[in-house]
Amino acid sequence: MRNFVYQNTTKIIFGKGTEAEVGEYTKKHGSKVLLHYGGGSIKKYGTYDKVVESLNKAGIEFVELGGVKANPRLDLVKEGIEIIEKEDIDFILAVGGGSVIDSAKAIAVGHYYDGDVWDFFEGKEKIKKALPIGTVLTIPAAGSESSSSCVITKMDGQLKRSINTNLIRPRFAIMNPQITYTLPDYQTAAGAADIMAHIMERYFTNVDNVELTDRLCESALKTIITNTPKVLENNEDYNARAEIMWTGSIAHNNLLDTGRIGDWASHGIEHELSGIYDVAHGAGLAVIFPAWMDYVYQHDLERFAQFAVRVWDVDPDFKDLEWTAEQGIKKLKEFFVSIAMPLTLKELDIPADRLEEMAEKAVQNGPQGNFVKLDKEDVLNIYKSVLE
Secondary structure (H helix, E strand, O other): OOOOOOOOOOEEEEOOOHHHHHHHHHHOOOOEEEEEEOOOHHHHOOHHHHHHHHHHHOOOEEEEEOOOOOOOEHHHHHHHHHHHHHHOOOEEEEEEOHHHHHHHHHHHHHOOOOOOOHHHHOOOOOOOOOOOEEEEEOOOOOOHHHOOEEEEEEOOOOEEEEEEOHHHOOOEEEEOHHHHHHOOHHHHHHHHHHHHHHHHHHHOOOOOOOHHHHHHHHHHHHHHHHHHHHHHHOOOOHHHHHHHHHHHHHHHOOHHHOOOOOOOHHHHHHHHHHHHHOOOHHHHHHHHHHHHHHHHHHHHHHHHHHHHHHHHOOOOOOOOHHHHHHHHHHHHHHHHHHOOOOOOOHHHOOOOOOHHHHHHHHOOOOOEOOOOOEOHHHHHHHHHHOOO
């Protein structure tokens, strides 16, 4: 196990009806708020009204900025920065899923910077300060409600890039599983795949003697595997929704990182899919992650066999570790198919004509991954392996 420093300052307010408390918690951090959200779903299903009622009750003045899309756009971030400055806003409240929260985080760091906020995403500047934000989570997937990361898409060049700093961890996250009852099944399943990917990126490590976090990762994965079919069968299964929502936060709040080095190649490779073709991030990861596994599993058969046995309950063949490892990958693919997630680029309507470009962009800042370093040719081979 490696040395580590772990800090998570996000206060979690979890459970039924907790969105009614948002005004109380917001008042502790700001007096004039940017209320940031996506499309019409929070208004259609009543979350918006409850949040506004709570803000009004607490005497919080707010300005609205809606319109966040999946794979949040840099242009809207810049619009938000302008509103913050014009309206003298001191707090951002993000009501939505990871895209809304990430957009709020980017606005928060851009407020204190005189240059182009994209400089942070290109690594040209270091983030020194950020406006505080809070969240009301509506989609369990990205884990952004208590994470230190943020991903934004720049349409000029179709680039999807990330930043990571504790300065953008939300001050609080209000999490009511009941809000997720109205999610379409596809969005629920894509969220589950996203959560699993966050765990697996951390699980596949070259660091030895990380038994505790291995077991935490395995438990988190099994929780998603067990509960996702339940909510697809019954959208209002509160207990299963609660398990998924809480696992989504644990998966990406860096607890599972402690003492180890994750991989993150699959995320980097997938970002080119969603950056160019605007596919759901979780669905893209469902395609890329098993393909990455097929490509690298020989690097550490023991870890992949452990994944098969502990996560998927595969009966091990001690004389054939390779077979055991392969069964775990097979089980993952079968699970994704069972929740209607894609396994090929064809299923995402992604053609073969830009694979070279995507592979080039994926490694423009260096090889992808830590478990196995992947160059352009490797990335291209992974794309080609899942064309159809």
